[in-house]
Amino acid sequence: MSAPRLEIRLDRIHHNARTLVQRLAARGISVTGITKATLGSPEVASELLRAGVTSIGDSRIENIEAMRLAGVSSTMTLIRSPMLSQADQVVAHAEVSLNSELDVIARLSTAAAEQQRTHGVVLMVELGDLREGILPGDLDAVVRQTLRFPGIALRGIGTNLACQSGVAPDERNMAELSALATSLESTFGIGLDVVSGGNSANLDWAFGAPDVGRINDLRLGEAILLGREPLQRRPIDGLHTDAFTLVAEVIESKTKPSLAWGAIHQTAFGRQSAGPDRGDTARVILAIGRQDVDPAGLEAPAGLAILGASSDHLVVDAGRFPPAVGSEVAFQLNYSALLAAMTSPFVSRVFTRGSCDDERTS
Numbered sequence: 605m606s607a608p609r610l611e612i613r614l615d616r617i618h619h620n621a622r623t624l625v626q627r628l629a630a631r632g633i634s635v636t637g638i639t640k641a642t643l644g645s646p647e648v649a650s651e652l653l654r655a656g657v658t659s660i661g662d663s664r665i666e667n668i669e670a671m672r673l674a675g676v677s678s679t680m681t682l683i684r685s686p687m688l689s690q691a692d693q694v695v696a697h698a699e700v701s702l703n704s705e706l707d708v709i710a711r712l713s714t715a716a717a718e719q720q721r722t723h724g725v726v727l728m729v730e731l732g733d734l735r736e737g738i739l740p741g742d743l744d745a746v747v748r749q750t751l752r753f754p755g756i757a758l759r760g761i762g763t764n765l766a767c768q769s770g771v772a773p774d775e776r777n778m779a780e781l782s783a784l785a786t787s788l789e790s791t792f793g794i795g796l797d798v799v800s801g802g803n804s805a806n807l808d809w810a811f812g813a814p815d816v817g818r819i820n821d822l823r824l825g826e827a828i829l830l831g832r833e834p835l836q837r838r839p840i841d842g843l844h845t846d847a848f849t850l851v852a853e854v855i856e857s858k859t860k861p862s863l864a865w866g867a868i869h870q871t872a873f874g875r876q877s878a879g880p881d882r883g884d885t886a887r888v889i890l891a892i893g894r895q896d897v898d899p900a901g902l903e904a905p906a907g908l909a910i911l912g913a914s915s916d917h918l919v920v921d922a923g924r925f926p927p928a929v930g931s932e933v934a935f936q937l938n939y940s941a942l943l944a945a946m947t948s949p950f951v952s953r954v955f956t957r958g959s960c961d962d963e964r965t966s
């Protein structure tokens with residue numbers, strides 16, 4: 605098999621999605637499965653739908669288009685505010701988009717009229733994380749305008765926390781979102797189908813809060829794919845954290861001094877701190893680098909330690925049992941490493957549903 609490659613266990617992704625869908629259903633919350641960290645993988649999207657997510661969301665309209673072409677037929681939500689320059693594409697391929705600018709909604713309305721479609725809009729509310737969202741005080745005015753646009757259906761409101769400033773979803777900000785939904789409904793005499801409380805960072809709140817209020821949707825990526833909540837990156841009880849494995853091939857394996865020699869200046873990626881002198885050590889180079897992955901987000905297998913990475917080389921301290929040239933090393937990935945590996949044209953993907961042994965025992 606070619607390297608580098610991502611080995612993707614669809615059975616583990618299915619288990620994670622299904623478990624979260626069931627746990628959240630008990631709280632009256634449905635799940636929008638977010639595929640952006642997989643470059644809009646149709647295989648992953650289909651698995652999420654089989655596991656019970658109600659729809660698929662992605663941050664790039666190109667990914668949504670690709671999933672559509674591959675036959676994924678669920679409702680698709682564009683979760684990043686559409687670019688004005690892509691409004692036509694957004695209306696053509698996504699049923700819903702998350703929005704925070706009237707100029708964008710106006711353009712979506714024009715595109716919807718031209719294409720004789722209705723486009724659903726979820727208005728994003730700023731609740732403190734300072735990424736996307738309408739300030740709560742401006743929400744009434746934006747809703748009033750949104751309701752006037754032909755071809756636009758106001759589907760609901762949402763918020764996104766923990767992405768820009770690390771603000772945690774909690775009872776206070778979630779109650780504020782619920783109250784805004786209720787107040788908009790009475791002010792405008794409308795019903796809001798969707799009150800989308802946030803992303804994987806909302807899970808602690810969703811499982812712990814005495815009352816989830818009006819929140820009836822979460823948009824989940826990381827928790828499903830990596831089995832962790834993003835606030836502290838703790839594994840979520842009962843989920844797999846190893847659905848993805850990155851495999852790279854050894855291209856050099858030698859014993860070398862542990863300290864560099866010569867006049868030391870910057871490296872290609874800034875300064876490299878010198879470690880202690882440990883005499884001669886086994887150093888291995890793997891054919892993978894910053895073009896393919898965020899090296900800081902890789903977890904090496906026991907006995908190996910990552911020393912550094914440049915564009916195309918990952919240098920590893922191989923301890924006492926250095927792998928031979930041509931052999932393969934498998935790494936676990938965090939979100940940042942997964943995102944990069946999934947979007948590198950040099951990293952191939954192999955989808956599996958577990959080994960024969962797993963199938964026999966499960």
Ligand SMILES: *Cc1c(COP(=O)(O)O)cnc(C)c1O
Nearest residue numbers: 638683764803804823824825826
């Ligand atoms: C990325 C993203 C999500 C999903 O976040 P995870 O932490 O991966 O669950 C949800 N909503 C928006 C707006 C996003 O950008």
